Amino acid sequence: xxxxxxxxxxxxxxxxxxxxxxxxxxxxxxxxxxxxxxxxxxxxxxxxxxxxxxxxxxxxxxxxxxxxxxxxxxxxxxxxxxxxxxxxxxxxxxxxxxxxxxxxxxxxxxxxxxxxxxxxxxxxxxxxxxxxxxxxxxxxxxxxxxxxxxxxxxxxxxxxxxxxxxxxxxxxxxxxxxxxxxxxxxxxxxxxxxxxxxxxxxxxxxxxxxxxxxxxxxxxxxxxxxxxxxxxxxxxxxxxxxxxxxxxxxxxxxxxxxxxxxxxxxxxxxxxxxxxxxxxxx
Amino acid sequence: xxxxxxxxxxxxxxxxxxxxxxxxxxxxxxxxxxxxxxxxxxxxxxxxxxxxxxxxxxxxxxxxxxxxxxxxxxxxxxxxxxxxxxxxxxxxxxxxxxxxxxxxxxxxxxxxxxxxxxxxxxxxxxxxxxxxxxxxxxxxxxxxxxxxxxxxxxxxxxxxxxxxxxxxxxxxxxxxxxxxxxxxxxxxxxxxxxxxxxxxxxxxxxxxxxxxxxxxxxxxxxxxxxxxxxxxxxxxxxxxxxxxxxxxxxxxxx
Numbered sequence: 163x164x165x166x167x168x169x170x171x172x173x174x175x176x177x178x179x180x181x182x183x184x185x186x187x188x189x190x191x192x193x194x195x196x197x198x199x200x201x202x203x204x205x206x207x208x209x210x211x212x213x214x215x216x217x218x219x220x221x222x223x224x225x226x227x228x229x230x231x232x233x234x235x236x237x238x239x240x241x242x243x244x245x246x247x248x249x250x251x252x253x254x255x256x257x258x259x260x261x262x263x264x265x266x267x268x269x270x271x272x273x274x275x276x277x278x279x280x281x282x283x284x285x286x287x288x289x290x291x292x293x294x295x296x297x298x299x300x301x302x303x304x305x306x307x308x309x310x311x312x313x314x315x316x317x318x319x320x321x322x323x324x325x326x327x328x329x330x331x332x333x334x335x336x337x338x339x340x341x342x343x344x345x346x347x348x349x350x351x352x353x354x355x356x357x358x359x360x361x362x363x364x365x366x367x368x369x370x371x372x373x374x375x376x377x378x379x380x381x382x383x384x385x386x387x388x389x390x391x392x393x394x395x396x397x398x399x400x401x402x403x404x405x406x407x408x409x410x411x412x413x414x415x416x417x418x419x420x421x422x423x424x425x426x427x428x429x430x431x432x433x434x435x436x437x438x439x440x441x442x443x444x
Numbered sequence: 445x446x447x448x449x450x451x452x453x454x455x456x457x458x459x460x461x462x463x464x465x466x467x468x469x470x471x472x473x474x475x476x477x478x479x480x481x482x483x484x485x486x487x488x489x490x491x492x493x494x495x496x497x498x499x500x501x502x503x504x505x506x507x508x509x510x511x512x513x514x515x516x517x518x519x520x521x522x523x524x525x526x527x528x529x530x531x532x533x534x535x536x537x538x539x540x541x542x543x544x545x546x547x548x549x550x551x552x553x554x555x556x557x558x559x560x561x562x563x564x565x566x567x568x569x570x571x572x573x574x575x576x577x578x579x580x581x582x583x584x585x586x587x588x589x590x591x592x593x594x595x596x597x598x599x600x601x602x603x604x605x606x607x608x609x610x611x612x613x614x615x616x617x618x619x620x621x622x623x624x625x626x627x628x629x630x631x632x633x634x635x636x637x638x639x640x641x642x643x644x645x646x647x648x649x650x651x652x653x654x655x656x657x658x659x660x661x662x663x664x665x666x667x668x669x670x671x672x673x674x675x676x677x678x679x680x681x682x683x684x685x686x687x688x689x690x691x692x693x694x695x696x697x698x
Contacts, residue, residue, distance in 0.1 A: 187524065214568075232568055233568055233569055233570060233571070234567050234568035234569070234570045235567075235568055236567060236568075241567065242565070242566065242567065246565065247564075247565040250555065250561075250562055250565035251561065251562055251563070251564065251565055252561070253560055253561030259554065259568060259569055260569065261569050261570075261571060261572070261573040261574045262524075262528070262569075262570055262571045262574065263528040263531060263532065263571060263574040264573070264574065266525065266528055281532070281574070282532070282574070282577045282578060282615065282618075283531075283532070283573050283574030283577060283578070284573045284574070284577075285573075285577050285603075285611055285615050286573075286576075286577060286600075286603040286607040286608060286610070286611050286615070286616075287569070287572070287573035287576070287577075287600050287601060287602070287603050287607070288554070288599050288600040288601070289569060289573050291600075292559060292599075305614070306614075307614050307615065308614075308615065338498050338499040338500060338521075338523070339498065339499045339523040339524060340523055340525070341523070341524060341525075342524070342525065
């Protein structure tokens with residue numbers, strides 16, 4: 163099956179109030195073209211589930227986020243995500259803040275259709291106090307140990323960005339870390355994969371070893387070729403992080419006027435191609 | 445060798461945190477923790493596992509500064525999903541930062557002020573809850589002040605000894621906070637109820653200065669030693685191999 167589609171068609175499936183999972187990690191291999199496409203719609207009240215970076219920051223700055231589910235939000239080379247900070251410090255968003263490992267466990271539980279998975283992570287910390295919906299569970303075996311029952315993080319839609327994909331929806335990462343993109347896809351009802359380049363299936367092993375084929379086609383519903391679609395986050399080996407642009411983005415958090423100017427210059431353009439032209443023209 | 449700088453004293457104090465760790469993953473977060481862990485690996489703890497900050501595990505020690513870029517020797521692969529497995533297996537010692545830390549070693553890196561509308565949003569919980577319940581943790585504080593060493597942390601990210609004790613012996617059996625190293629001294633929890641104790645004072649700092657900059661009452665033994673000075677061999681490694689660009693001295697100037 164040819165699953166190739168467009169950003170606009172994929173994002174058209176989203177509805178206000180949905181729970182959206184976004185792959186990648188911090189300012190690394192984020193499906194940013196999707197985030198930019200969301201800004202071209204009127205979508206609002208989203209719950210964003212993310213190892214957070216500028217995906218969450220931009221959506222917060224644009225007022226699209228009702229609730230953030232995160233373990234951290236960082237731009238890596240700029241440790242604190244300034245737009246996310248501004249939203250938090252204004253009390254503008256609800257939170258479901260987790261330990262990073264609990265977050266993975268929640269995705270894994272959703273991926274494997276379990277109601278929860280047990281873990282020690284979170285015990286004794288304020289994760290449990292700040293999220294009173296979290297429960298513990300006692301081991302049914304002789305040890306009787308009490309553990310956190312990390313609930314499944316079920317997603318309505320997941321977006322991930324790969325280096326390569328084929329039209330059938332198989333995906334390949336070529337950088338050092340797969341992050342949790344397979345789990346995001348498996349935890350979601352609808353799954354969209356953007357990629358740097360759509361290639362023929364018989365070209366995968368020329369790009370990387372069999373171990374780089376992270377996403378199989380049963381895990382995806384749509385494939386979108388978005389060259390430089392992770393910009394300004396890194397997408398090695400295709401490109402590194404655009405640090406100068408990231409600094410410009412971070413500086414736009416200093417006041418509403420700066421954000422408005424940044425938004426108009428880069429994010430209010432008619433489509434992704436226009437964004438990439440504006441970036442190239444700097 | 446010229447006399448050690450404060451940063452070099454800190455680097456040795458940090459290295460000492462990893463003494464005896466053997467063949468486990470060390471995850472030093474921040475510049476001086478990196479320098480200290482690399483010093484430990486190059487001297488008394490050669491079996492430590494370390495990443496380059498991303499997924500590859502490196503057999504050799506790369507400098508944190510300077511112009512020399514030796515080729516990395518990749519001996520393994522530790523993407524984040526395997527980091528969490530490593531954390532939960534217990535074969536790890538992390539040194540994290542702490543925006544706030546209290547007398548029992550509770551650490552906050554999540555936010556300052558009212559959680560619903562914080563005065564300052566910080567990194568978030570990150571891995572601190574899972575780290576502290578699963579394996580040995582130490583903390584590094586480059587700027588010792590009474591705003592960091594606080595009576596009560598606003599959010600508990602990494603759990604301290606009182607929280608661990610309240611969970612009971614089963615849940616807390618893997619919890620250990622080995623040390624807190626600041627720019628002024630070294631602190632441990634070698635007291636009856638695991639309250640923070642002043643273990644040593646860095647040369648040039650004083651007990652009075654530490655007390656003045658700590659918002660809670662520290663356990664202070666009758667005789668507090670000076671933090672061990674770096675040896676000439678250690679200074680040579682720090683200055684010529686690990687940190688020829690002086691990144692450590694930029695982090696701690698005193």
